[in-house]
Amino acid sequence: MNKEEQVSVGFRDLYNKIVRLNKDKMEDSLKGYKPSEVHCIEYIEKNVDSNVTRLAESFYMTRGAISKLTKKLIQKDLIESYQKSDNKKEIYFRLTEQGKAIYQIHEDLHSEFQQRDKAVFEQVTEEQFDTMLKFVDKYNRHLDAEIKKLGVDIKSE
Structure with a gap:
């Protein structure tokens, strides 16, 4: 893996x-x-x-x-x-x-x-938190873009 x-x-x-x-x-x-x-x-x-x-x-x-x-x-x-x-x-x-x-x-x-x-x-350092938060933010933005690509518009449903 x-x-x-x-x-x-x-x-x-x-x-x-x-x-x-x-x-x-x-x-x-x-x-x-x-x-x-x-x-x-x-x-x-x-x-x-x-x-x-x-x-x-x-x-x-x-x-x-x-x-x-x-x-x-x-x-x-x-x-x-x-x-x-x-x-x-x-x-x-x-x-x-x-x-x-x-x-x-x-x-x-x-x-x-x-x-x-x-x-x-x-036990998590500030630097480790910052790294994790950056990753989560980046992944969220990616998923938002993928949702947008699918044309999923919640407002109009």
Whole structure:
């Protein structure tokens, strides 16, 4: 196996292990909520004036799929929609109190997982972090270009 394959397999293995380690605790703490719902709640809390288009772009989903998801979250009283007085056309989302509670549970779990893995990250030098971040950024830009080549335009779907 060459180094490129080793990196790809390594990323997949890391991702799968993280998911497996976190899965049970996430599911127990966030019973009744799908991962897509929790991640949508997280995005809305962290991004002011979230709307269907921004959510679709962020999650690489169609606007139709995001509309269904946000309707479910509204029905569950986790988010609410609003409009700005200067733009009655656009609909934005914000968390309700119940949505904020789910967001906080999710954040607390992430902090707990970060603490669990802290011993590894404490051993990484600034230079190593910079190298990894440059690689991740370069790979992300490559994948964005590949998505664009396919003509995948989430805004119009």
